[in-house]
Amino acid sequence: MSGDPFPNDDPTEVRMNPQTRNIIVVGGGTAGSVLAARLSEDPGVSVTLLEAGPDHDAYDAAVLEPSRASAAWEGATPNATTPMLLENGGAIPMIQGRLLGGTSAVNGLATLRGLPPDYDAWAAAGLEGWGWDDVVSTFIAAERDCDFGSSPLHGSTGPLPVRRWRRDELSRAQRAYYDGMVEVGEPEAADINDPSQLPGLGVFPVTIDEDGKRVTTSLAYLTPEVRGRENLTIRTNAAVAKIAVADGRATGVTLDSGEQLEADEIVVAAGAIWSPMLLFRSGIGPADHLSEYGITVHADLPVGSTMSDHIGPGLPYRHDGPRGGVGGPAQTLLVGASNGTDIDYHAFPVAPVPSEDQTVFMMAVFSLRSSGRGSVRLGDTLEADPIVKVPPLPDDAPDRLRHAFDRIAKWEQSAAARELGCEALMPLDLNAADAVSTALERVTLSYGHMTSTCPMGSVLDADCRVRGVDGLRVVDASSMPTIPSGNTYLGCVMVAERVARKMAAIAREA
Numbered sequence: 001m002s003g004d005p006f007p008n009d010d011p012t013e014v015r016m017n018p019q020t021r022n023i024i025v026v027g028g029g030t031a032g033s034v035l036a037a038r039l040s041e042d043p044g045v046s047v048t049l050l051e052a053g054p055d056h057d058a059y060d061a062a063v064l065e066p067s068r069a070s071a072a073w074e075g076a077t078p079n080a081t082t083p084m085l086l087e088n089g090g091a092i093p094m095i096q097g098r099l100l101g102g103t104s105a106v107n108g109l110a111t112l113r114g115l116p117p118d119y120d121a122w123a124a125a126g127l128e129g130w131g132w133d134d135v136v137s138t139f140i141a142a143e144r145d146c147d148f149g150s151s152p153l154h155g156s157t158g159p160l161p162v163r164r165w166r167r168d169e170l171s172r173a174q175r176a177y178y179d180g181m182v183e184v185g186e187p188e189a190a191d192i193n194d195p196s197q198l199p200g201l202g203v204f205p206v207t208i209d210e211d212g213k214r215v216t217t218s219l220a221y222l223t224p225e226v227r228g229r230e231n232l233t234i235r236t237n238a239a240v241a242k243i244a245v246a247d248g249r250a251t252g253v254t255l256d257s258g259e260q261l262e263a264d265e266i267v268v269a270a271g272a273i274w275s276p277m278l279l280f281r282s283g284i285g286p287a288d289h290l291s292e293y294g295i296t297v298h299a300d301l302p303v304g305s306t307m308s309d310h311i312g313p314g315l316p317y318r319h320d321g322p323r324g325g326v327g328g329p330a331q332t333l334l335v336g337a338s339n340g341t342d343i344d345y346h347a348f349p350v351a352p353v354p355s356e357d358q359t360v361f362m363m364a365v366f367s368l369r370s371s372g373r374g375s376v377r378l379g380d381t382l383e384a385d386p387i388v389k390v391p392p393l394p395d396d397a398p399d400r401l402r403h404a405f406d407r408i409a410k411w412e413q414s415a416a417a418r419e420l421g422c423e424a425l426m427p428l429d430l431n432a433a434d435a436v437s438t439a440l441e442r443v444t445l446s447y448g449h450m451t452s453t454c455p456m457g458s459v460l461d462a463d464c465r466v467r468g469v470d471g472l473r474v475v476d477a478s479s480m481p482t483i484p485s486g487n488t489y490l491g492c493v494m495v496a497e498r499v500a501r502k503m504a505a506i507a508r509e510a
């Protein structure tokens, strides 16, 4: 750890009212639930959480049953669906959870941290307090790891219950994938959150309870006890239309209903697509873009200009008979390296919805590198849906992904894959020089890991404060300066935990 990770070095950060400081959190999703819980630990602060969707008491089986996650992706759960446009003219329909718990209520439950170099690069870019040695303690503190408990890399007392799928919970395709990859010589990693065990073949850690049910961040953090706090108000079905900015300071919000609320500080946690949209509508973003819509510009910042995501090709397969197992869609995976230890892709079958006669599954191969050249922009009108462009893959990604294809080609020949009766639905010579580009033309997938649309370093400072607008922060997937080499939900929890602690430290010192 380098010195005090939470220095109070900003003289503009003052308490407007020493008795009660009113904080509004916009969005009760993955990060917003953590923020509301942590910020309201200080009785001197009054926190209002405004969530556009319904409360988590409206959760039904499609939310909590891991094996039904893909039903959520097909619309069974309240969500905002946006087409993400591909360079080749295609589009990927992308959902974001629109309910308390946000996208942690609809995602694949995978609970990975990313790798030390990801965060060391944040620190090296001048973002103090975000290096691996700083953030790993927050990852450990957030989890209650049921497999590894209290150990140098894991925690046993945090709000998030984490464990790996058991073998009897795996689908038949996932079991065959694991067994076949072992058969062809891939090294096993008991804990794929341990960087020293990578590259390797492992089982996804997931955030589920003892009964195998999903635990969203709202269930984990906004417990009945937390919700009982007098200084925390949770308002659901309360979408924020705009942030009021006057004389360089955010002063409050206007809801879709027209209701106005004042605040000393506003923390936006509406996710990587909707946080930038809210900033645009509030006059914060690229001046040329905003002026096309006649919006008064309060801060000319590159909001929505550097979106990252993990994308890659999908290879569809089928086998006879039922899917089997109860696990969620992400179960066993190969964390791969194309260059020694240069970890740069994930390959795993997306376990399909339960079925009886035959089972179709998608072998997903995701590049963990992003060009960061995706974008979010306002649509035809101020009220219209956003225009979201998927970041193109970095130029060297197809070469790197060929290593994954080589391994899948070997797996196809394994006894485990043959026993499953696995059949490619779009046959392809996986060893051909153009196999990756052909597969990408047929099926391009997104992991749903959109980040960096309001990144620390350009739009935000290292404490997630919006540059040029006092009293306003963005704390969610948007805030990440670059995308980590792993699934992004746990990173959102980590960012929210750390910024909430920084805000508490600042308030204590004021």
Ligand SMILES: Cc1cc2nc3c(=O)[nH]c(=O)nc-3n(C[C@H](O)[C@H](O)[C@H](O)COP(=O)(O)OP(=O)(O)OC[C@H]3O[C@@H](n4cnc5c(N)ncnc54)[C@H](O)[C@@H]3O)c2cc1C
Pocket: 026, 027, 028, 029, 030, 031, 032, 050, 051, 052, 053, 073, 094, 095, 096, 097, 098, 099, 100, 101, 102, 103, 104, 106, 107, 108, 109, 110, 111, 112, 238, 239, 240, 241, 269, 270, 271, 272, 274, 275, 278, 330, 447, 448, 449, 450, 476, 477, 478, 486, 487, 488, 489, 490, 492
């Ligand atoms: C299909 C899919 C599968 C995924 N699978 C995984 C996985 O297995 N593992 C993993 O780590 N990551 C996964 N991810 C990514 C991960 O879930 C997200 O990166 C993370 O949850 C984003 O958290 P967030 O806090 O930024 O946004 P969200 O969790 O989306 O929260 C935003 C919240 O803001 C609310 N909101 C939006 N606009 C407004 C407004 N104007 N006013 C008030 N409230 C508003 C929304 O309703 C929502 O509750 C997946 C993503 C998708 C889409």
